[in-house]
Amino acid sequence: MKIQAINGFKDILPENVLLWQHIEKKAREVFQRFGLREIRIPILEKTELFVRSIGEATDVVEKEMYTFPEAGLTMRPEATAGIMRAFIEHGLHVQQPIQRLYAIGPMFRHERPQKGRQRQFHQLDTEIIGSVDPQIDAELISMGQMLLDELGITTSLEINSIGCSQCRPPYRQKLVSFLESRHDDLCEDCKRRTYTNPLRVLDCKKSTCREIAKDAPSLLEEVCDNCKGHFNQVQASLDRMGITYTLNRFMVRGLDYYTQTTFEFLTDDLGAQSAVGAGGRYDGLIEQLGGPALPGIGFAMGMERLALLLEQQNNRPHMDSExxxxxxxxxxxxxxxxxxxxxxxxxxxxxxxxxxxxxxxxxxxxxxxxxxxxxxxxxxxxxxxxxxxxxxxxxxxxxxxxxxxxxxxxxxxxxxxxxx
RNA sequence: GUGAGCGUAGCUCAGCUGGUGGUAGCACCGGGUUGUGGCCUCGGAGGUCGUGGGUUCAAGUCCCAUCGCUCACCCCA
Known part of the structure; x- marks a missing residue:
């Protein structure tokens, strides 16, 4: 029996590495333009770190992590948790009130592979820590947009606010009550989602659920004044920079730590996958991990997805003499x-x-x-x-x-x- | 975890209602050009037809099992 790579783990062959290097080079260039500095963190962390940051009841933690149970260790499924751990561990906030960081590397999730999705995949990850200023949100979004523009990748930008620790729980309760009142009309998945991840029902693709979602209480209207004000200012900043976006009040997040501003760079060219990059604010996360009460915002982009789009949209960099x-x-x-x-x-x-x-x-x-x-x-x-x-x-x-x-x-x- | 599809040369694929594995394309090697690449042309090499079993005189082809891959659902970058 020939030994071959395990399912969902892909070799990147020399001809393709050129494309990857092109993406990495451009990303570093753009990130540095915004004052971000690279941080390199381990691939293996204590399982507890991911459980506490991503959330115990999320799909990622419940069924997608590569974990060594006897050692209590897990291959990182995303980068933010580890970066925050490093940030706290080394007291980076003491050096600089606002830390701007980026990381590039492999992530691991035990999902069934499909187009644009692997078990080992790679992300460009960015974080700006230490400011609640809405202009920071807009700046970070503009950086993602700039990178995509300069790579020649066409995407659409959608933004939303999912509220804070003050206003989201009451809204969630309200939404669950509403969904329970329409329970019989929901699809099987959404009946389950009502209790596992009610916000996700708003994003269901089935037409019957969509109809119901239209009548659901809107998160954008229910969030507190502070969150509303913040989100309005983010939009004003984006408008001033001439960045086009659409509001998507149904956009939700798969990880628990997100608050307020969330955004996604989307495409129709990746089969069932639509997100090329996504991110948002995580104002309670650092404190929750035992660090100082500092806010943060970041995004991740999937490098396999960027590479696929570059090939598909015919933007392969022409290579020079080697x-x-x-x-x-x-x-x-x-x-x-x-x-x-x-x-x-x-x-x-x-x-x-x-x-x-x-x-x-x-x-x-x-x-x-x-x-x-x-x-x-x-x-x-x-x-x-x-x-x-x-x-x-x-x-x-x-x-x-x-x-x-x-x-x-x-x-x-x-x-x-x-x-x- | 669930569903569907597909496994033939290094890659992309033909192979009909079972009857000797394809002059197939790309790539590789050599010749045409006695010492000059890409284009052209001629030739060469390259295969346990994923694996195991069954049906049959005969299986790449039909049946069963198994492994692998792909896509989709769920969920996500």
Whole structure:
């Protein structure tokens, strides 16, 4: 039996890594533009951390975590909890009143894989900690939008406010009562959701449930004045920046720690998955984890989803040459000569390669082409005797003789100049 | 956890009502070009038809089981 990767865990092969590096590079660039600094945290944490932050009754905690029960450890299903743990553990708030952080890396959830969803997946995660200012919310959203824009990915932005610890519980109670009054008309899933996650009923795709949802009390109208004011200011900021969005009063969150502002970057191009990125405020989380009473807001973007969209929307970055110079050696002497030359070129930072199998020139040219080499230097034993090689520009097909030198240091300098 | 679909070359796939595995495309190797890549052309190599059992004179094809993958539900980035 051949050993293969386990279900939901994917290899990212070299040709695709270029795409991933493109995404990462652009993300770091944009995040740094907003003053975010990278933080790297462990993949394994105490199970308790996720239970306390994400919420005991959430799907993620109840059935999706990779946990080692005997050790009490869990592979992180998301990044925010770990970042907050690190934030508290190292007292980062003392250094700077507002901390702006980002993290990039793999997350793990034991769900059934499907398009745009894997068991090991990767997220770009951002957090701004220490401010309740609604302009911070808008700034963070604008950063996500800017990244998507610059990647050339088209999404729609939806925002909502899900209230705070003061106003959400009463609303939730009101909603449950309403749903109970219409219980018989709800679909089977929603009958269950009424008690597990009543807000999710508002988001049900079934038409009958949608009709009922229209009559349900609206969270946006029920939230407290403070939350309303905050949300209005977020919208005013987005308006000033010219960022287009739609209000979605049915948008809810799967993790318990979210408060007030929530938002999602959405697409129709990912099969059943619609969210490319999502986030929101989590004002009680840090305190709940035993840290100072500091607010925060963040978002995560799914890198697999970004990569899929880049491919689908035909925005694959065109790749440059991946090799500066390929040395085609013909004959034993020239092979040894080229070996020395390749070594010296590489020490100068030039990307250089050659073939040792003594294949035909045609075969070696093919190889140079596969390497996407900018130049090829052809050196046979004859050339070595006459001290004149041939250098070929692979894109223009121009060839020129080049004086060879027994002093390969000199020659490698000359070649380095040509190739640069 | 539930449902549906699919497993044939490294990849993408033909293979009809069972009757000798495809000159298939991409990729790979070599020749045409006696020392020049991409395009063209000719040739070559590459397979336990996922696995196990059953039906049959005969199974890639039909039946059963099993493993794997994919998509969808739930839920989520």
């Amino acid at each position: 090799m500066d110079l390929f040395l085609a050696a013909l004959g034993p002497q020239s092979m040894d000569y080229c070996e020395t030359l390749v070594h010296k070129l590489r020490k100068k930072g030039i990307r250089a390669a050659m073939d040792y199998s003594g294949r035909s020139l045609k075969a070696q040219m093919k190889q140079a082409n596969r390497f996407k080499a900018s130049f090829t230097l052809i050196i046979g034993d004859n050339e070595l005797l006459e001290q004149t090689g041939i250098i070929r520009n692979m894109s223009t097909q121009e060839q020129q003789p080049i004086g060879l030198d027994t002093n390969t240091d000199q020659l490698s300098n000359v070649l380095a100049e040509i190739v640069r």
